Amino acid sequence: MVERVVPEGSRQRRRPTKQGAVLSERLIVETALRLVEQHGAAALSVRRLGAALGADPTALYRYFRNTDALLLALADELIGRAQEGWTATGDWRADLRAIGLRLHARYQAHPQAALLAAHRTTGRTHETRVVERILAVLRTAGFPDDLAVRIYHAFVDQALAFAAQDAAALALPPAAREKEAEVWHEVYGRLPPGTHPHIAATFPLLAADMRDSGYPFALELLLAAAATLHPRAQAAPVGE
Amino acid sequence: MVERVVPEGSRQRRRPTKQGAVLSERLIVETALRLVEQHGAAALSVRRLGAALGADPTALYRYFRNTDALLLALADELIGRAQEGWTATGDWRADLRAIGLRLHARYQAHPQAALLAAHRTTGRTHETRVVERILAVLRTAGFPDDLAVRIYHAFVDQALAFAAQDAAALALPPAAREKEAEVWHEVYGRLPPGTHPHIAATFPLLAADMRDSGYPFALELLLAAAATLHPRAQAAPVGE
DNA sequence: TATGCACGTCAATGGTGTTGACGTAAGGTC
DNA sequence: GACCTTACGTCAACACCATTGACGTGCATA
Missing domain, CATH: 1.10.10.60 (Homeodomain-like)
Structure with missing residues (x-):
């Protein structure tokens, strides 16, 4: 060739x-x-x-x-843009929240590229910089190294996993996307209380909640639980 | 037509x-x-x-x-197989842990299919049954409806998102997978303390922790944080 | 045994990524 | 300004892809 x-x-x-x-x-x-x-x-x-x-x-x-090489170039561009303008505040929880939400949001803007990017380790400069920053936030906050590493791992994987998950929904062909929305109402809205009592009882709440990504709340739960593991743990409820 | x-x-x-x-x-x-x-x-x-x-x-x-309908059938088949033999114990935290780990494990057993299926809402019987079961666990445990729904959403999305994320790694051709692991060691193992002090300081811990999925720990964090939101919350540390 | 139609088959349409050959015009050299 | 060299835009073609409409066989039923 x-x-x-x-x-x-x-x-x-x-x-x-x-x-x-x-x-x-x-x-x-x-x-x-x-x-x-x-x-x-x-x-x-x-x-x-x-x-x-x-x-x-x-x-x-x-x-x-080939087209894969093009998509990787797109992905690299995305990672770079996600970090633009971010600076640490010194509040570890606020910092991690900001990093997580920024990554998630940036990926959602380009679902197709996100789908490819989120599952890969690039080892490129933008990626190593984020890793360094997250570890810096955790270690500076006083987490011991082994705990900082485990929290980092859960945090990063969760951010990327949700990014891919939500991007996939956006990347669906319009027809399939409409169909899925329809499925929620047609199928879950009509399950009889006899066989599915809990779904039937909570359907309006379910339908409302499933419209948005589960990531923000999952992120809050992760941060709240991490706070309780801090050596100088204080009362730090979800969402603080 | x-x-x-x-x-x-x-x-x-x-x-x-x-x-x-x-x-x-x-x-x-x-x-x-x-x-x-x-x-x-x-x-x-x-x-x-x-x-x-x-x-x-x-x-x-x-x-x-069409092919999309077939794909949804595949997804539902995986969900169904994940639930075979599961029964509730009455301990909500243990039950959710079991459901999450089972889903994750089952998808890992079919990485290629998991990649295609983990992002979809099927509305088929196996799926509605898991949804019903998870809601049952949460509501029976005493979570109020709105909270049960939010926790359900975060829990399910987290399980599926991690399933897809980890499946993607397994689904890579062996050669590409080895190469990516190698790149990880080469790049992250050689970042100088001058520019990446936190990575350099924790690299052995990082390398050890990143070998496995971040899901089990992320799941524990989610469950621990959910426990603190329970109306009759007791001391319930991570991993309990 | 007769009949209606379920469903396996075939041909065709308009999409996709990718390759090899070709020639033009741009850049460097004199 | 003339001459090479070759980068690169173009073209045609290939091998796939999902999906459709038409057709007739042979099965289940009555």
Whole structure:
């Protein structure tokens, strides 16, 4: 196979497409993100991306080895953006809450890329920086090392797992997404008290609660339980 | 459009395919599950499934409206298998722990299918039964309805999110999995204390802890925090 | 034994990612 | 300004994919 991808650094000959666009790795990543944002995950295909760029679809392969490489580039971009503007306050619980919610929110903005990114360890600079920051928050707060590590692990995995989980719902084709919402009302709303008494009794509450992500509350529970494990634990109820 | 799917209950005329197979919803689900397990999630296509069944690929559409409906059936099958043999003990915390760990374990046994299925709401019988059971555990334990619903939501989403997260790691091709573990040691094990002091200080602990899933500990934290929200809350430390 | 229709089959449609060949025009050199 | 070299945009083609409508066989029922 001919090596068709030239590393971004050594690119020199930029040549406009028939429609006048001048391609670059950066332009492609930004266009792809915009495409996903505006028209949903399903809109991201090589042909549509080519159309959006104003270029032949296969021009993409001069910049990325395949679509997976493109999606990893998107993912890297996301991780970077999630940390922009964040600074520690010194309150470990508020800091972890902010980091968790930011990561979650940023991933939700690009569900398709999030689905791929959340399950992978990249070892790239953005990722190591977040890890360092979380450990810093926990150790500075006075958690002993072994406990800090365990809490870090649960916290990070939970943030990424929920990010992927909620992204998956957003990344669903519109038809399937509508169907799922419908399933909740049609199926769960009509289960008879005889066979499913607890669902029947709480259905309105259920329907209301399931509309939003379970992550914020799960995060609060994790933080509250972690607080009770602190060597100088004080009364620190959920949500504090 | 002609309605082509006949509900499983009212099926009567079974007719062997050219290759002699007698199709059924159950056979299709089991074959699909086997296909995904043996050859990965990418192997699940209508054509390949037809070949594995010994039938014309489009015969599938006599049993499922589309591939998404099949996927939901797979998901529900996994949920069902996770519950086989479970019974309530009356100790809400032990019961939820058991349900969570069972779900997680069952999905890990079928990583490829778990990846596809863990994000979906099926509305099928196995799913509604778990939902009913979890709500029963919480309400019987004395949690008020609104709290029971919120805890249920966080608990279920956490279990499924972690199931998908950990399944993703298992589902990677062995080569890629080894490579990722290697990258982790190479990158995180060599970060200089100057730029990443907290990672450098805790690396041995980190490396040991990250080998296993973060779910069991995250689940304990959730249960411990939920216990403090109980109207008759007693001292109930993590892991009790 | 007769009959209606369930369902397995086939052909076709319009999508997808990806590859190899080709030629044009851009950059460097003189 | 002329000449090479080659990067890279384009094109055609391939092998898949899910899904559809039409068709007729042969089964279950009456």
